[in-house]
Amino acid sequence: MNGPPPGRLRGKVVVVTGAARGQGAAEAEALRRHGARVVAVDLEPGEHCGRLDVTDEREWSALAAELRGTYGHIHGLVNNAGVTWRARLADVGPRDMARVHAVNVTGPLLGIQHLAPLMPPGASIVNVGSSAALTAHYPVAYTTSKWALRGLSRVAALELGPRGIRVNTVHPGYIETGMTASAAPAFRAANVRETPLGRTGTVDDVTPLIVFLLSDESSFLTGADIPVDGGLTAHGGAKSVSDALQEPPA
Numbered sequence: 283m284n285g286p287p288p289g290r291l292r293g294k295v296v297v298v299t300g301a302a303r304g305q306g307a308a309e310a311e312a313l314r315r316h317g318a319r320v321v322a323v324d325l326e327p328g329e330h331c332g333r334l335d336v337t338d339e340r341e342w343s344a345l346a347a348e349l350r351g352t353y354g355h356i357h358g359l360v361n362n363a364g365v366t367w368r369a370r371l372a373d374v375g376p377r378d379m380a381r382v383h384a385v386n387v388t389g390p391l392l393g394i395q396h397l398a399p400l401m402p403p404g405a406s407i408v409n410v411g412s413s414a415a416l417t418a419h420y421p422v423a424y425t426t427s428k429w430a431l432r433g434l435s436r437v438a439a440l441e442l443g444p445r446g447i448r449v450n451t452v453h454p455g456y457i458e459t460g461m462t463a464s465a466a467p468a469f470r471a472a473n474v475r476e477t478p479l480g481r482t483g484t485v486d487d488v489t490p491l492i493v494f495l496l497s498d499e500s501s502f503l504t505g506a507d508i509p510v511d512g513g514l515t516a517h518g519g520a521k522s523v524s525d526a527l528q529e530p531p532a
Contacts, residue, residue, distance in 0.1 A: 290497045292317030295349070295356040297397060299336050299389065300363030302328040304459035305410070308485035309360055309492050316493050321349065321356075324363070336363045336389030342396040349400060356400045358496040361390035362410045366461060368421045379423045386427035387434060394438050394449075403446025406496045409435045413455040416507070416515040428453075432507060439505035448504035450495050455511025457483045476521055478513035 296313050300306035302324035310322040310330070323334035323345070335341050349356055365385045367378050390409050398407070413419070415428035432451055439449040456462055456473035462482075474482060488510050494500055495508075509515050517524075 289317045290499070291358075291493065294318045294358055294496065295321065295353045296358035296360065296496060297321045297323065297345075297349070297356060297393070298360040298362055299323055299334065299393065300410075302326055302331045304461060305454070305457060305485050305488060306360075306362040307331075308489050309362060312489035312493055313358075313360075313496065316497075318358070318496070319353075321345075336361075336392065337384040339392055339396075342392045346396040346400060349397070354400075355402050355405075356397060357402070357405045359393055359397050359401075359407045360410065360492060360496070361393050361408070363389055364410065364412075366421060366424045368465075369423065370420055371422050374422050379426070382423040383427045383430065386424070387430045390431060391434055394434075394442075398438075398442060398445075398447060401445075401447050404498065404501065405447045406500070407438065407442075407447065407449045408492055408495045409449070409451045411435075411451045411453040411507070413453050413509060413511045413515050415451075415453055416509060435507075436505055443504060448495075448500065450500075450504060450506045450508065452488065452491055452495070453507060453509045453511065453515070454488050455483055455509065455514040457485060457488060459485065473514065476514055477511065478517065478521060481512065483510065483512060 291313060296318045298306055298310045298320060301310040301322035310320045313320050322331040324331050325335055327333040334345060365382055367382050409431055411431050412428045414425040415432050419425040435449050435451040442449060491510055
């Protein structure tokens with residue numbers, strides 16, 4: 283696995299949301315492996331993961347108080363928790379829009395509001411977006427929530443920069459997790475066709491970047507949108523045109 287060598291995060295306390303399974307669990311494991319003390323939380327807790335409803339301000343407040351009493355400071359926050367909803371424009375309802383945005387946008391906002399006061403200079407916040415935030419991906423509730431998360435990240439980078447706190451957004455493409463496994467096979471195939479590297483991603487393609495952004499190696503990097511998508515969002519829809527022109531005539 284590429285990325286900073288083990289021990290690079292030694293002494294850092296990092297909170298990871300949505301950490302019970304999938305990408306969040308892989309991120310928490312990678313951070314531990316690199317020396318961080320990880321506080322993993324999820325709506326459904328596990329063996330190494332406490333409970334937190336990211337949409338509940340009272341639970342964030344309680345977590346902040348616990349962290350203050352236990353550690354005094356924290357050095358990182360990974361806002362990984364997220365949900366999807368695949369209804370299209372004509373079918374999505376207001377309740378679904380509100381539910382998805384509550385997790386994907388309000389959750390990170392509450393995390394930043396409650397945990398940033400515990401962060402010293404040099405701390406880092408990583409918001410996990412999506413390639414949907416860089417495109418017109420069809421699930422409108424999910425896509426608009428990830429576009430909104432980009433805006434939240436930019437504002438937070440501006441507001442927290444004077445305190446020496448960095449805020450960046452990582453945008454995974456099609457990553458093999460439980461969430462993507464629930465999609466139709468045609469969705470996976472279409473993503474592979476549109477990805478210049480010609481494959482789907484794995485959690486091991488994402489976690490080294492998370493480690494880097496939480497490490498001191500990225501000390502002058504903030505306000506960035508970083509795709510991890512095999513080039514999916516880089517070509518702006520031109521791949522199918524390029525592919526067609528390379529096909530031999532019938």
